[in-house]
Amino acid sequence: MSRPIRFFRLLRLQMAREVLRHPLFAVLNVLGIALGVAVFLAIRIANASAERSFAAGIDLVAGRADLEIRGTIPETLLPQLTALPDLAALTPLHESVAALPDLPGEYLRILGIDPFTDAPFRTLLPGSDLDLEAWLGAGDRIVITTALARRHGLAKGSSLRVAIGGRIRTLTVAGTFDAGDTADSRFALADLGWAQEWSGGSGHLTGIQILLPPGRDPGEVATRLSAVLPPDLAAEPPRMRSQQVRRMLSAFRLNLTALSLVSLLTGMFLVYNTVSASVVRRRTEIGILRACGASRATVRSLFLGEAALYGLLGTALGIAGGILLASGLVGQVARTIRSLYVLTSIEQLHLAPAALLATFLLGMGSVLLAAWIPANEAASTDPVRALTPGSAPSGRDWPPLPLRAIGAASLAAGALAGLLARTSGPPGLGFACAFLVVTGAAFFSPDALALVRAIALRLAPRGRAGLQLRIAADQLVRSRRRNGVTVAALACAVAMTTAVATMIHSFRTAVDEWIGGGMTADLFIAPAANEIAGLSTFLPADLPETLRADPRVLALETYREIEVRLRGEPVALAVAGGEGRRNFQFTTGKPGPKIERFGQPGQAFVTESLARRFRLREGDSLEIGAPSGTARFQVAGIYRDYSNDRGLILLSEAAYLEHWSDRRVHSVAATLRPGTTADAFLESFNRTHNTDGQLVTYAKAALRTRVLEVFDQTFAVTRVLRSISVIVAIAGILFGFTTLVMERTRTLAILRVNGASPGQVASITLAEAGLAGAASSLLGILTGLLLAVVLTSVINRAFFGWTIPLVFPWGWILAVPLWILPVSLVSALLPA
Known part of the structure; x- marks a missing residue:
């Protein structure tokens, strides 16, 4: 053999x-x-x-487009591009997002197309059951995906209510098309003109698709198009959007x-x-x-x-x-x-x-x-x-001095990696820092066992129970090679749980204070579609003036965002207009002079995350492409904002209108006169201006609650991962103490020969498990606090650019032993 x-x-x-x-x-x-x-x-x-x-x-x-132009594009640009000789075909697009009031949680991405120029780019309509003549002749027809129709029981001729452009419209399903298996099924096609009218975007396009003759270099054509396009627009291959995301x-x-x-x-x-x-x-x-x-x-x-x-x-x-x-x-x-x-x-x-x-x-x-x-x-x-x-x-057994040396070296290397991640090094060093901190702390598990043993010996009462506790404490340290691994495993899970809980608590506290300090208005109004799809829909054009004319309104602030390019990268440009005032949390200096400068021409605020992303300081210049040419602004202040981890540039309405003409807004915030409550105002407003629920309205307290609900949903995945790690660590305790009992067959036999009952032997094993759980809690909490500093001050800052003040959830942290000790005892029941 x-x-x-x-x-x-x-x-x-x-x-x-x-x-x-x-x-x-x-x-x-x-x-x-x-x-x-x-x-x-x-x-x-x-x-x-x-x-x-x-x-x-x-x-x-x-x-099939080779190039695309995206942004707020005036329709007048289309004839100029059509006359260029280098383009085989082009087609205009208008994309908008609608909420579906009758289908909570659903949305619809409505793509307005020109069916006469769209054929070279897409084969969606020829494969659908669409009556093209009826589709073009009526102002309420859309073509939806077969998956969406199947999911909600919609068929040709079905009615579908949508919230778009600040209004509720009833549209008719004119047909269906197959969007493929991987694409979002929440797509709909509409005639370009009707799609523009529904969303309030008449005269503007959101995209132009370009098809090139065979053999033409897209990069060369894009460079030539830049001479024709306004500075705020650029022609790029569609794959660039995927790379940016x-x-x-x-x-x-x-x-x-x-x-x-x-x-x-x-x-x-x-x-x-x-x-x-x-x-x-x-x-x-x-x-x-x-x-x-x-x-x-x-x-x-x-x-x-x-x-x-x-x-x-x-x-x-x-x-x-x-x-x-x-x-x-x-x-x-x-x-x-x-x-x-x-x-x-x-x-x-x-x-x-x-x-x-x-x-x-x-x-x-x-x-x-x-x-x-x-x-x-x-x-x-x-x-x-x-x-x-x-x-x-x-x-x-493991000698403690070499283990301490290895642990200290690992912690020192982690500190160096964290310092580099915060300053010059790549952000990924932040995770190396976290790994080295956890690994280094694990090497101190024998010291945690020794400390718990010393405490147990000091606190052990006289009598039989105290004797059993002292025996358990001595065995805890004698088997530190085995117990050290068990404690390190559970401490690792406890550390991660503690660190993530601290990071989430700190972040939530910072967001709560940011909302409370930054929101001075009494109520807020926005399109319902923006609850689901972000800032995709504008308010009705007449709504801000209607609110300003209301005698109950003391001041009104408007807000909108557009996408611009800074140093070739897409960034969000926010515009704050009206009489309202926001409380800014500036990173340095007094707010008074900064806010005064902000009201002057050519001044802008930037968020802390954007400043770190582009290494900006107060007084630096920003150059942004605008329809009127290159717009130049000076950074008047850097402030904290937790709404966008990529950061944004904030302009006053006056500074914005010097370079952009689009006055549409995404939301408004109203401050009421004394004697008028937000609830009473919103009740009458919804009765007269929001009968179909096309708008979402929040009083200040309700908006604060909603923001924190979204925050909690964001970290739901993190909580699941944290729980799974603890479950795996608990199984490790069971194996660890099973091994200890088997290793101590001779020791346990000696105890039995000397008169110890089976119950007393089991009590000693359970006491040792409890002490190991205490050591895991101690080491895990200390490591978790250190890891929380890494998560909030190193990883968060390196990747997102936010400053999050560290706030420890002491109630939660001090409760860790209350569940670790019972878990350790239960896990040791079978070996005992």
Whole structure:
């Protein structure tokens, strides 16, 4: 029989005996690996699906276009472009977003097209069941996707109410078209002219698609078009939009991926404890194998092979579970992206073979890496000691000084990485800093055990109970090699939970104070569609003047945003108009002089995140393309704003109208005269101006509540990942104490011979578990507080540019031992 065949036969026999003897441990081991793998894959799938869905939506709009022009485009530009000789075809577009009052949570992206020039770009209409003549002749016809029609039971001739342009309109479904599997099904086609009228955008386009003759270089043509286009417009390949969004979402994706890796890291501790337990249980078998001539490499390979089989099962189950988990996470991920970044919906999971391969390799690699130390320990087993009845395992304990040195070096390297991430280094160093902090703190787990032992010995009462506690405390430190890993695993989960809870609490507190300080108006009004689709719809043009004329209104502030380019990058330009006044939280200096300068021509405020993104300071100049030419502004102040992590430029209405003529606004904020309450005003306003619910109206307190609800929804995915890591760590406690009990067979027997009852032995084991839980709480909380500083002051600042004052949720933090200790005791019940 060849050597490989003998090896695999031995591995099969070893695995079969182990699974039959301890089926629960085998199942928990596989599930622990599967959880870590599932979380990692689910996040990858959710991120990839979001990108794929947005890219498919861009492809649906762009069609076969080689170049596109996007922005607020005057229709008068179209004849000039049509006369150019370098273009094979072009077609105008007008895109708007409508809410669907009868279908809560749904929206409709209405794409206005010219059917006579659109054919070279798209094949949607020829494949639909549309009556083109009827579609053009009536002002209420749209063509929707077959998926949307199927989902809501709509057919040709069905009516659909939409909130668009500050009004409720009843449109008729004139036909359906197939948008493909990956694109957002919430698309509708309409005649260009009618789409402009519905949204209040007559005279303006949102896009022009360009098709080039074969062989023409798009870059060369785009350069030539720049001489014709106004400075605020540019011709670019449609794929540029996908790349811009990918860059925009990179920090969001990286944050979720890093959190998912924490679950995998906790699972590695679980694998370590599992293989360690297996080594202890099989000391006699290892001794027999070594005595019969098996080499150390063979023994090591047997345990690595066993871990690999567990890893294979766990990874396979994790991949299947990750796909299921992704289907539940994509909704949360899509809502977060929609709230913070771009309008998108994920209707189909994108499962790339590369993601499956990466997950498989990461899962198997993590398992083998975690199993290496205990497998090497098994290979080093002395066969004489292993076969001597009653002998204890000979594993060497960890000397504390080298561990402290390694931990201190890791923390120092983390501090250096954090400093570089905040200043000159790439933002990714922030995650290296977090990893080094957690890793470095784990090396101090023996010190945490020693501290808890000292406290327990000092507090131990006299009598039998105190004696049991002292024995447990001594055993806690004697087995610090095993207990250290168990404590480090649970402390890792506690640290992440504490850090994320602190970061969320700090961020929420900052947002709450920002809302409370920045909102001085009594009520706020905006189109209903903007609740779902961001700032996509304008208020009716006459509404601001109607409100100003109301005798109950003391002051009215208007707000709008447009997209402009700063140094070639898209940024948001906000315009604050009217008589209202906002309270700004400036990063430096007194607000009075800055606000006075802001009212002067050519002055602008920028948010803190934009200033960090472009390295701007007060007094710096900004050059922005505008329809009238290049607009130049000076930075009059830098202020904190948590509405946009990419940052924005804020202009006064007067400064804006010097370069732009579009007076439409996205929202208004009204300050009422004394004696008028917001609730009473909104009740009468909704009765006279908002009968169909086409507008959303909020009193100040209600808007504050709504903003915090959106904030909480944004971090829902984070809470799920945090909980999974804790579950995996709890399984690690079970394995850790099972291993300890097996290692102490001789010690426990001595206790029994000296008169200890089974209950007393179990009490000692449970007391040790409680002390280990206390050590995990102590180390985890301290590490979590340090990690919270990294999350808020390093990672957040490096990726998003926000300053978030650190606010510790002491009530939550001090309650950590209240759930860690019971969890530790319950996990140790079976071994005890």
